[in-house]
Amino acid sequence: MLEIKNLHVKLEEEDKVILKGVDLKIGPGEVHAIMGPNGSGKSTLSYVLSGRDGYEVTDGSATLDGQELLEMEPEERAAAGLFLAFQYPVEIPGVGNMTFLRTAVNAQRKARGEEELSAGDFLKVVREKAKALKIDAEMLKRPVNVGFSGGEKKRNEILQMAMLEPRMCILDETDSGLDVDAMKLVSDGVNALRSEGRSFLVITHYQRLLDHIKPDVVHIMAAGRIIKTGGPELALEVETNGYADILGEVG
Amino acid sequence: MALASVKETALAARLACLPMQDGAGWLAVARTQALARLTAMGLPAKRDEYWRYTDPATLNAPEAAPAARFDPGDEAPAFDGIDRLKIVFVDGVFDAGASDDLAMAGVEIERLSRAGSVDIHWAQGLYGVLEARGQSPVQRPFAALNTAYATDGLLIRVTGQAARPIALIYVHKSETSDAILHHCIKVEAGAELTLLESGPAAARFTKVVEVEVADGGRFHHIRVQGRDHERRAATHLFARLGADALFKSFTLTANGRLTRNEAVIELTGRDARAHVAGAAVGDGDFHHDDTVFVTHAAEACESRQVFKKVLKNGATGVFQGKILVKPGAQKTDGYQISQSLLLDEDSQFLAKPELEIYADDVKCSHGSTSGAIDETALFYLQSRGVPRAAAQALLVLAFLAEAIDEVEDEAIAEDIRGRLEGWLARHAAKAQA
Numbered sequence: 049m050l051e052i053k054n055l056h057v058k059l060e061e062e063d064k065v066i067l068k069g070v071d072l073k074i075g076p077g078e079v080h081a082i083m084g085p086n087g088s089g090k091s092t093l094s095y096v097l098s099g100r101d102g103y104e105v106t107d108g109s110a111t112l113d114g115q116e117l118l119e120m121e122p123e124e125r126a127a128a129g130l131f132l133a134f135q136y137p138v139e140i141p142g143v144g145n146m147t148f149l150r151t152a153v154n155a156q157r158k159a160r161g162e163e164e165l166s167a168g169d170f171l172k173v174v175r176e177k178a179k180a181l182k183i184d185a186e187m188l189k190r191p192v193n194v195g196f197s198g199g200e201k202k203r204n205e206i207l208q209m210a211m212l213e214p215r216m217c218i219l220d221e222t223d224s225g226l227d228v229d230a231m232k233l234v235s236d237g238v239n240a241l242r243s244e245g246r247s248f249l250v251i252t253h254y255q256r257l258l259d260h261i262k263p264d265v266v267h268i269m270a271a272g273r274i275i276k277t278g279g280p281e282l283a284l285e286v287e288t289n290g291y292a293d294i295l296g297e298v299g
Numbered sequence: 300m301a302l303a304s305v306k307e308t309a310l311a312a313r314l315a316c317l318p319m320q321d322g323a324g325w326l327a328v329a330r331t332q333a334l335a336r337l338t339a340m341g342l343p344a345k346r347d348e349y350w351r352y353t354d355p356a357t358l359n360a361p362e363a364a365p366a367a368r369f370d371p372g373d374e375a376p377a378f379d380g381i382d383r384l385k386i387v388f389v390d391g392v393f394d395a396g397a398s399d400d401l402a403m404a405g406v407e408i409e410r411l412s413r414a415g416s417v418d419i420h421w422a423q424g425l426y427g428v429l430e431a432r433g434q435s436p437v438q439r440p441f442a443a444l445n446t447a448y449a450t451d452g453l454l455i456r457v458t459g460q461a462a463r464p465i466a467l468i469y470v471h472k473s474e475t476s477d478a479i480l481h482h483c484i485k486v487e488a489g490a491e492l493t494l495l496e497s498g499p500a501a502a503r504f505t506k507v508v509e510v511e512v513a514d515g516g517r518f519h520h521i522r523v524q525g526r527d528h529e530r531r532a533a534t535h536l537f538a539r540l541g542a543d544a545l546f547k548s549f550t551l552t553a554n555g556r557l558t559r560n561e562a563v564i565e566l567t568g569r570d571a572r573a574h575v576a577g578a579a580v581g582d583g584d585f586h587h588d589d590t591v592f593v594t595h596a597a598e599a600c601e602s603r604q605v606f607k608k609v610l611k612n613g614a615t616g617v618f619q620g621k622i623l624v625k626p627g628a629q630k631t632d633g634y635q636i637s638q639s640l641l642l643d644e645d646s647q648f649l650a651k652p653e654l655e656i657y658a659d660d661v662k663c664s665h666g667s668t669s670g671a672i673d674e675t676a677l678f679y680l681q682s683r684g685v686p687r688a689a690a691q692a693l694l695v696l697a698f699l700a701e702a703i704d705e706v707e708d709e710a711i712a713e714d715i716r717g718r719l720e721g722w723l724a725r726h727a728a729k730a731q732a
């Protein structure tokens with residue numbers, strides 16, 4: 049599904065290298081987790097994959113089903129099936145959440161040569177999916193993320209994911225700022241989407257989320273590299289000992 | 300040359316090219332008085348404080364610079380789907396053949412040229428009267444010129460609930476036309492009218508609309524200014540409101556080489572409400588000026604000024620807006636916002652927001668901002684699969700929303716949004732080519 053090879057990234061505006069050779073391969077239906085200390089480059093990786101400006105790829109590649117992602121516009125990556133749940137979801141004053149969702153869904157359908165959803169069909173699907181995430185009609189009407197609490201923003205990300213049905217989902221610290229109940233809602237939302245043809249890359253600071261969304265593979269990232277890869281037990285090790293041991297071990 | 304003589308010379312040259320409007324009756328008197336006002340002030344000069352941001356040269360010029368007509372292709376005319384009474388002017392001349400019958404329940408409509416020659420007419424109390432009041436504290440020479448030389452116009456008296464909106468459609472035909480129109484509208488107590496205006500009118504268009512809204516009357520004005528790229532316009536809207544009266548005006552401007560829209564509004568009765576709003580989009584050699592003066596002369600009135608401009612490829616936006624609260628106008632609620640969205644670094648927005656308050660128990664706020672498109676929001680939309688141009692259009696419409704929201708009629712608001720979407724799509728495509 050997603051294959052990242054020797055990815056090197058620096059900031060466009062300064063001579064600061066952030067990713068220093070990332071290799072990662074995620075098969076169909078797999079759930080991978082990336083853990084790592086703050087500032088290790090996790091968010092940068094997710095932004096570069098989804099095509100945000102401001103970064104320069106100096107080496108390496110990233111492909112989705114063999115298609116080179118790094119050459120595409122962000123909207124083309126989305127149409128190809130990539131989705132990023134933002135660590136900091138963006139507020140868009142003046143654009144209603146519902147309009148935003150409908151515009152996104154129909155833009156992707158159009159890009160794939162499918163017919164646009166009728167207003168009625170769209171409404172039905174949104175209501176159903178929103179309900180599962182405890183997103184009420186009021187939240188759907190409000191401008192995108194404006195005045196939403198931290199937890200509401202994260203649930204809204206998962207709603208977008210559920211509506212767009214991407215094949216490769218990247219979740220960047222979707223658990224941060226969530227209380228126990230919200231964490232459960234979000235994880236249930238993610239788990240409901242798990243399927244053979246859909247893969248996940250879950251970026252998190254804490255093992256907590258991985259109790260709910262069980263990963264197949266866990267990677268530890270530090271200073272722009274993946275320094276260790278293992279099974280779910282690696283997450284537990286981090287939980288008990290912190291990153292210090294692993295960092296020391298690798299040198 | 301001293302400023303005064305520059306103005307006089309400009310005026311003499313301009314007047315030499317204007318046909319004197321003959322006639323007797325009350326209108327001739329009003330015209331003579333306006334000419335005296337105009338002669339005393341002369342035409343504006345770039346050095347005038349009120350014309351600091353907008354060069355009046357092409358408005359002063361004796362003849363209109365040629366302006367090619369714009370081909371809208373298969374685009375529907377403005378307000379096409381709205382049931383309305385249509386009145387057409389071609390290059391500033393009433394076109395009876397293209398217009399509907401000037402008869403409608405709740406409204407009396409007359410042509411200025413006919414009504415002007417009688418001895419006594421209700422419009423005597425309005426024609427040139429609000430314009431003259433609006434000459435202080437700031438001079439508006441083109442308005443006085445208009446009163447003196449208007450070649451056509453309508454006198455509309457609204458006595459009840461107008462059955463349908465009146466739509467004034469301004470067709471531009473000749474590439475060198477120079478139209479001067481003057482309308483007077485009197486909304487009697489408790490009556491209500493919606494006035495729609497659309498079209499470029501002429502290569503150069505000078506217009507005055509004087510509106511008196513009596514106690515409890517309601518006046519809605521929605522205007523879509525013509526898209527001819529080279530057209531120039533100086534328009535004035537003078538309004539006086541009685542107690543509990545409502546006045547709402549919204550203008551959409553796309554394209555046009557030069558547009559100066561002045562609105563001069565006086566709230567003279569308790570609890571009157573006046574809203575003026577504008578959305579302007581300009582690409583390239585586009586200069587758009589909104590100059591607004593709202594006077595609170597009575598207690599507990601509300602006024603709102605909401606002006607938004609989207610500018611690209613070197614377009615210029617100007618806003619000069621004032622709220623004057625007179626002594627005794629307690630409980631005034633005044634709001635003013637002017638904002639521009641600059642889509643590139645070549646475009647500019649010049650704003651002069653002013654408050655002048657002589658009462659102590661008032662609530663007045665004003666704000667003016669100028670900013671670029673939010674790149675983070677753009678990326679967020681793109682990451683959800685929305686193509687960049689469509690994402691930009693969505694954000695631009697969101698930016699304009701507060702102004703468009705001033706249009707109460709949802710069908711008309713939707714017409715405006717659709718028009719803007721079309722414009723944005725066309726102009727996004729052009730930028731990429």
Ligand SMILES: Nc1ncnc2c1ncn2[C@@H]1O[C@H](COP(=O)(O)OP(=O)(O)O)[C@@H](O)[C@H]1O
Binds near residue numbers: 059066087088091
């Ligand atoms: N646009 C940017 N400008 C400046 N520094 C940045 C930018 N993006 C990332 N960085 C820096 O790159 C490093 C990695 O950041 P990030 O990818 O956010 O890490 P993580 O998500 O693992 O906490 C940090 O030192 C951060 O300050």
Ligand SMILES: [Mg+2]
Binds near residue numbers: 090135220
């Ligand atoms: Mg991060």
